Amino acid sequence: MKQITVISGKGGTGKTTLVGSFAALAENKVIADCDVDAPDLHLLLHPEIIKKEEFKGLKVAVMDKTKCVECGSCEEACRFNAISVSDNASGYAVNPARCEGCGACVFVCEQEAITLKERVSGYAFVSKTKYGTMAHAELNIAEEASGKLVTVVRNNAQQVAEGEGCELILIDGAPGIGCPVIASLTGVDLALIVTEPTMSGLHDLERIMDVTRHFGIASVVCINKYDINEENSKRITEFCRQRGIEVVGNIPYDPVVTEAMVAGMPVVEFSEGKVSEAIKDVWKGINCC
């Protein structure tokens, strides 16, 4: 079974536009939306949830006020300023939104007044779409541990793919270069890096290429909106050539992409114009890799 992750060095490069179109073009696949901090693939693929599970990420400190003698040791020990005397003067309290679940307060409290409890940080879903089964997730506001949730999404996609006998897992990776991106890339066969010829495009591309190279993942590049700055597109192409990384396609700028988004459709289904043709060429290109 092949796994392809579509990534970008930063958000807003058109990554999800491409994945939505690939979902419409690819045969016999499972789709995995691993951009769990800001998922938006559902806006194009309209999943119907068939399975929902709680995701328990970081633990949270819970204080038993009946045991607390208000010594203040926990407040001193907490490096995240999650413990303070509450405004209503009812003694020390934990602010769950700040708590990182490190356990330092549990360690220092001689009264054993604090314990760590699991908390629901989000949800993982398996859904039906007209393009095939989709694994995706939602992280609650201000929650972290998105790398772990990405792994849950990928495991769900893998299970579905094995159960349905699929040949491909198509992954919409997280933007940037942090933990969720690495979790989106681990063990995949190919990374398609989507970039734009903006001022920061080359810098972002270089950073994400360093990540894929570090993890030994074969990569190819696609330049989105290449014609908004053809000089920068040439620089990106030359940079890729020097690094020995193939540019599998140049997608032109076209307002039809936004129109397709507004209509909630993959652009290759919405239009048969030049953008759709370019995306089809990219899809053919990565299938030859």
Ligand code: SF4
């Ligand atoms: S360390 Fe324990 S006893 Fe001291 S203030 Fe914190 S919860 Fe209360």
Ligand code: SF4
């Ligand atoms: S678990 Fe860590 S972050 Fe949470 S309140 Fe205790 S010391 Fe602070």
